Structure formats: C-alpha cells, structure tokens
Amino acid sequence: MNKADQIIQEIGERPTAVRTAVLGVLLNAGSALAHPEVLERLKNLGEFDRVTVYRVLEWLVIHGLAHKVAGTGRACRFQATHPDTTHRHAHFQCRECGKICCLTEIEPKLTNLPEHFTVESIELNIKGVCDDCGRHIPR
Amino acid sequence: MNKADQIIQEIGERPTAVRTAVLGVLLNAGSALAHPEVLERLKNLGEFDRVTVYRVLEWLVIHGLAHKVAGTGRACRFQATHPDTTHRHAHFQCRECGKICCLTEIEPKLTNLPEHFTVESIELNIKGVCDDCGRHIPR
DNA sequence: TCAGATTTTGCAACATAGTTGCATAAACTA
DNA sequence: TAGTTTATGCAACTATGTTGCAAAATCTGA
Structure with missing residues (x-):
C-alpha cells in the first residue's frame, strides 16, 4: 500500500485520490514545495484541479501532515511532516x-x-x- | 525637522514627500504594518499612489531603514528599523x-x-x- | 444493497498582493 | 537655466489564493 494512503488512514481520515497524490508528492520532495510545483508534479499522476490542491494542502496542514513555510517570495511552501521533525x-x-x-x-x-x-x-x-x-x- | 526626514538625509538619500511620509508612518506604528495599513494611515498626510508606496517600502528595506516580515497571511509587513534592533x-x-x-x-x-x-x-x-x-x- | 446524508471535487468568478512599462513631474548638476 | 537623472502616478498585468455552488464520490443505517 501507498505510504501516503497509509498515513492518512492512520489519522482516521479519508485517503482520497487527491490527498494521497498531494501527500505523496510532498513526501517525495526533498524540500518544501510551492503550490505551482505541487501542481506540476501531480501532472504525472492525473488531472487535478488547482483549487482542490489548495484545499488539500490546507487540509494536510490542519491535520498535521504537512507544514506551511513562508519563504522570501509571496508564495507559501508546503512540506510533509516527517516523524523526526518536531514542532520546533x-x-x-x-x-x-x-x-x-x-x-x-x-x-x-x-x-x-x-x-x-x-x-x-x-x-x-x-x-x-x-x-x-x-x-x-x-x- | 521631521525625524523621518532626518534619518533619510543621514544616509545621504533624497527625503521626498512619499519617503518621509511612509517612514514616518512606520516609525509611529507600534508594530509591523502591511501595505494596506500603511496606505490607510497615509491618507491623513496626503494622496499617495499605492504603487509608489510599494516601491518606497522596498526602497526603505534596501536602504536598511525598514525590514520586511513574513506573517501568517500572504501579505508582507514592514517595520522601521530602530537603532536598538539588531539583525538578529x-x-x-x-x-x-x-x-x-x-x-x-x-x-x-x-x-x-x-x-x-x-x-x-x-x-x-x-x-x-x-x-x-x-x-x-x-x- | 439502496436511499438519503455528508464530504469532496471541479468550475467559474472573484479577491488580494505585488509588478512592469511608460509618460510626466520633480530634483539635482553643471 | 538646460540637460540629466531620479521619483512618481497611472494603467494594465501577473501571481497567489478564496468563495459559492453544483455535481460526484463516499459513507451510514435500514
């Protein structure tokens, strides 16, 4: 089974196609990704709506599966939370x-x-x- | 003479009306201000173009008279650098x-x-x- | 397994934040 | 004061993100 799928199921939420795909992209990325980058990488996995991706990214943050980083540009970046990264x-x-x-x-x-x-x-x-x-x- | 005026002259730059006004607003603010807030407070001092205000804010940062803070929202906030605030x-x-x-x-x-x-x-x-x-x- | 309720998704339109190009205005320099 | 440089204002544009709503997917209890 997919790693992303598994993580989402572990917190008792629905592992939908978009959620799994987005979390998968974040997990595979070596660094924090901005929304357009996530969208770009999702193209290999199917067609996803940009609004849905925005919502899924927020959803991941709310559920503690990703965190939001403010960089130098205006766009926020998102990174999957690995078990070894603490809140601080x-x-x-x-x-x-x-x-x-x-x-x-x-x-x-x-x-x-x-x-x-x-x-x-x-x-x-x-x-x-x-x-x-x-x-x-x-x- | 105006405090803002004085600061700008001290670094050998032109203390234009917009620069003086914007820096004055930042100096009087107790906290970092986002662009719309700066614009709002400038209304008491005259009519200023929003693009010019964006440019002046950047100019202040470049010249070390203000710094840019990334907050929770998407908008950057700006704060006048006081002599007692270090880089860290x-x-x-x-x-x-x-x-x-x-x-x-x-x-x-x-x-x-x-x-x-x-x-x-x-x-x-x-x-x-x-x-x-x-x-x-x-x- | 089906009917109804809930959740998720996709689309369109909108909102906010910031940028660029260019002409005019202001300030500086010789 | 004329010419040059710098700053400003306006319009249009781009980037980033949000909202409303209807359709699709999923879940729940009978």
Missing part, C-alpha cells in the same frame, strides 16, 4: 535557487520570552546561500 | 489580532548549523496569542 525546527532558504529545506539539527532556543505571550509555534527561518549554489556561483 | 531578533505574531511586534529581548541562538551553508539573515517568528487578546478572549 528551522528552515533554510537559499537566496539563489529559492529552495527551502529543513535543518533538523538546529533547535531554536527561546530565552527571556515575555510571560504574557502564549506561544503556539516557533519558526526559525534562515536565509543565505545553500551548498549547491555556493559551489557553482563564485561570489 | 524575533517577531511575534498574534493569531487573534494579526499584530506583529518585535521581541528585542530574544536572541535566537544557532547551534549545529551545517558548515556549507552561508547564512545571511535569521528570522525567528513566534506565533501565538498576545497580551491584549489573551486577556480579552477566554480560551
């Missing part, structure tokens, strides 16, 4: 290629947080130049 | 009222960053419920 981890976005990836080794530490704020999530976005681009592009 | 600081966005404010007391610490990534900026976004909303809205 960092994303790295490359200025050159725009790729976003999880840096699981980094644990953002909060010190001196004002007491009257209730914290629900922490996002640590690091921007710079990634390994690949740093090698190819002399600076 | 945190933003807090309230889930209820959407307000974004700087938390200068927090210093994001990076540990275990992979060596092959060149870091240019670090953004620590904390989401939750702010002081005001936490008091008014029982949860």
Whole structure:
C-alpha cells in the first residue's frame, strides 16, 4: 500500500485520490514545495484541479501532515511532516535557487520570552546561500 | 525637522514627500504594518499612489531603514528599523489580532548549523496569542 | 444493497498582493 | 537655466489564493 494512503488512514481520515497524490508528492520532495510545483508534479499522476490542491494542502496542514513555510517570495511552501521533525525546527532558504529545506539539527532556543505571550509555534527561518549554489556561483 | 526626514538625509538619500511620509508612518506604528495599513494611515498626510508606496517600502528595506516580515497571511509587513534592533531578533505574531511586534529581548541562538551553508539573515517568528487578546478572549 | 446524508471535487468568478512599462513631474548638476 | 537623472502616478498585468455552488464520490443505517 501507498505510504501516503497509509498515513492518512492512520489519522482516521479519508485517503482520497487527491490527498494521497498531494501527500505523496510532498513526501517525495526533498524540500518544501510551492503550490505551482505541487501542481506540476501531480501532472504525472492525473488531472487535478488547482483549487482542490489548495484545499488539500490546507487540509494536510490542519491535520498535521504537512507544514506551511513562508519563504522570501509571496508564495507559501508546503512540506510533509516527517516523524523526526518536531514542532520546533528551522528552515533554510537559499537566496539563489529559492529552495527551502529543513535543518533538523538546529533547535531554536527561546530565552527571556515575555510571560504574557502564549506561544503556539516557533519558526526559525534562515536565509543565505545553500551548498549547491555556493559551489557553482563564485561570489 | 521631521525625524523621518532626518534619518533619510543621514544616509545621504533624497527625503521626498512619499519617503518621509511612509517612514514616518512606520516609525509611529507600534508594530509591523502591511501595505494596506500603511496606505490607510497615509491618507491623513496626503494622496499617495499605492504603487509608489510599494516601491518606497522596498526602497526603505534596501536602504536598511525598514525590514520586511513574513506573517501568517500572504501579505508582507514592514517595520522601521530602530537603532536598538539588531539583525538578529524575533517577531511575534498574534493569531487573534494579526499584530506583529518585535521581541528585542530574544536572541535566537544557532547551534549545529551545517558548515556549507552561508547564512545571511535569521528570522525567528513566534506565533501565538498576545497580551491584549489573551486577556480579552477566554480560551 | 439502496436511499438519503455528508464530504469532496471541479468550475467559474472573484479577491488580494505585488509588478512592469511608460509618460510626466520633480530634483539635482553643471 | 538646460540637460540629466531620479521619483512618481497611472494603467494594465501577473501571481497567489478564496468563495459559492453544483455535481460526484463516499459513507451510514435500514
């Protein structure tokens, strides 16, 4: 059975064709994908409506199967939540290629947080130049 | 003389009417403002074109007089850089009222960053419920 | 397994956020 | 003050995302 299918069934929700396909795409991607990229990769798997894909991406986030990352551009990117990524981890976005990836080794530490704020999530976005681009592009 | 005017002159750039007005709005705001909010507040100061305001906001960022914060919505928010805010600081966005404010007391610490990534900026976004909303809205 | 209820999908239209090209206006320089 | 550069305003456009609604798919209980 499909990995994506399995994950959706495990949380007791309906593994429809679109959900399975979208989650599958996210699981296979090495980095966070923007909506157009997801749509592009779905073309190999069938015809899916862009609105439905938007809704499925939101659905995945609500059900904790993916998370939304705000990058440098205007578009949000989505990434499947792997069991080993906790709620508190960092994303790295490359200025050159725009790729976003999880840096699981980094644990953002909060010190001196004002007491009257209730914290629900922490996002640590690091921007710079990634390994690949740093090698190819002399600076 | 106007504070905004002065700041722009100090960096050796032209303090035009729009630039002074926009920077003034950002300086007076307690939190980061999205483009429509800036436009709204500018109405008291005269008629300004929305495209020009977009361009001025970008201009302020390029010249280091403001910084751009990605919030939960799609719109970017802009905040005047105060002398006491360093390049590495945190933003807090309230889930209820959407307000974004700087938390200068927090210093994001990076540990275990992979060596092959060149870091240019670090953004620590904390989401939750702010002081005001936490008091008014029982949860 | 069928009828009705619920959920999901697809389509069209709309909304929001931001960009581009270009002509005019303002500011600067010699 | 004339010419050059820079900034602004307007219109049109692109990108990203949302809403309403009807049709299709799925589920549930008899």
